[in-house]
Amino acid sequence: MAPARPAAMVVLLSDRTATSTSAPGRQGPGRSCVPPQGPSPAPGPDPRRTPQMSTTTAATTVTDTGARTEDAARLITGARERIDDLDGRIIGLVQERIAVSEQIQRARIASGGRRVNLSREMEILTHYSDQLGKNGTVLAMTLLDLCRGRV
Numbered sequence: 001m002a003p004a005r006p007a008a009m010v011v012l013l014s015d016r017t018a019t020s021t022s023a024p025g026r027q028g029p030g031r032s033c034v035p036p037q038g039p040s041p042a043p044g045p046d047p048r049r050t051p052q053m054s055t056t057t058a059a060t061t062v063t064d065t066g067a068r069t070e071d072a073a074r075l076i077t078g079a080r081e082r083i084d085d086l087d088g089r090i091i092g093l094v095q096e097r098i099a100v101s102e103q104i105q106r107a108r109i110a111s112g113g114r115r116v117n118l119s120r121e122m123e124i125l126t127h128y129s130d131q132l133g134k135n136g137t138v139l140a141m142t143l144l145d146l147c148r149g150r151v
């Protein structure tokens, strides 16, 4: 299980001014893919890699959530925990699907049959596209890719 996060990573510092002239969401000047020249940087966390907890500029709260108010940040943080939980369960289900699919493929191959069964795959593609539209087809193809050919 993912560690519990604080309800909202928001710090309201109305009298704080931005330390750089960059726009909200940017992490300051000199942000580039090319490492800076000269002596090695001082030890400690690389500020370019440190998540921005909160910056208040002109009464606008910018947090890791992208929200502009504490209420919105709290809602987003809570909803993200639910999404993390759902993603964990989805990944678990995909892993379970891979294992069951492997069992079927092994049994068919051991019986002298082929690993792949295209008519069954068509059924699955149709099921997903009926329920989720054309991206459902993409999702089903990805699932079949994950499940097929591991035996």
Ligand SMILES: C=C(O[C@@H]1C=C(C(=O)O)C=C[C@H]1O)C(=O)O
Residues within 6 Å of the ligand: 100, 101, 102, 104, 105, 115, 116, 117, 118, 120, 121, 124, 143, 144, 147, 148
């Ligand atoms: C699991 C099977 O074998 C293969 C894998 C499939 C899947 O992962 O859903 C579907 C069809 C086959 O290509 C099956 O025939 O049911």
